[in-house]
Amino acid sequence: MFEETKPRIVKSHDINLDSDYINWIHDVKQRYISTQIKAAVKVNTERLYFNWQLGRDLVERKAEEKWGKGIVEQLSLDLQNEFPDEKGFSARNLWNMKKWYLFYSSSDIFSEMAHTIEESIDLNSLKLQQVGAEISENQKLHQAGAEIEFPAIFGFVPWRHHVEIVTKCKTIEEALFYVRKTIEESWSRSTLVDCIKANLYQSSGNALTNFAEKLPAIQGKLAQ
Structure with missing residues (x-):
């Protein structure tokens, strides 16, 4: 929210800054x-x-089996040389993608669980509903068959947050809990790291406990 500060006024006798203007400029900002x-x-x-797809490639292409144990390091050198x-x-970040x-x-x-959380989050309150819809549509256009x-919702979470979550969480339910809270x-x-260390997932009553069993009945809303 903006602080209600007095606007600067141009040096002109033709300016009349009334409440309508103040409201309008606030809306523009x-x-x-x-x-x-x-x-x-x-x-x-x-x-x-991109990170998701590269991680997928390393997994599904069985890169280490096909090209050898040092393939991730080689890929890292090739990408850094090109960009x-x-x-x-x-190499460490490529391993994190995998x-x-x-x-x-x-x-x-996993996809059903993530979609359920997506529908339960009030993106409107984040003023990002349109972005979420665009992400979903773009995803559908680029999605391969069985991928x-x-x-x-992953798009609203920074990469390093994702790395912390999958490194420190033991289950997908726990990981998605922290994705949602983030x-x-x-x-x-x-803050995320501190909450994981404090085991907020457990202390908050396992918000996603029995998630899989309840999923069909939830119909897009999380059981609190």
């Missing part, structure tokens, strides 16, 4: 911030989707 947020989410989502100004192509995809693809109902779906509470990475 809010719309601009919303545009910035949407643009940032789109950029984040595209990069995350020297881009960050994120270290871990990320492998963690979620191990569950047969594990990349959830639209979105709803706008957690920083340090």
Whole structure:
């Protein structure tokens, strides 16, 4: 929210700043911030989707079996050589991409669980409903046949948050709990790490306990 500060006035006798103008300029500022947020989410989502696909490739192509144990390091060198100004192509980060995809693809109902959370989150309150819809539509256009779906909600969470979640969580239910809380509470990475260390998932009553069994009856809403 903006602080109600007195606007600067141009040096002219033809300016009359009434309450209607004040309300209008406030709305313009809010719309601009919303545009910035949407643009940032789109950029984040595209990069995350790239990471997801690269992790998928490493898993489904069985890269290490096909090209040898050092293939991830070789891929890292090739990508860094081609894109020297881009960050994120270290061997360690490529291993994280593989871990990320492998963690979620191990569950047969992961896509249903993620979709249920997506429908239960009030994106409208985040002023990002349109972005979420665009992410979902873009996802459908690029999705391969039997590929594990990349959830639209993942686009609202920074990459390093995702790495912390799959590294420190033991189950998909726990991981998705922290994905959801990160979105709803706008957690920083340090806050996320602290909450995982404090075992918030357990202390909050296992918000996703028995999630799989209850899923068909939830119909898009989480059982609290």
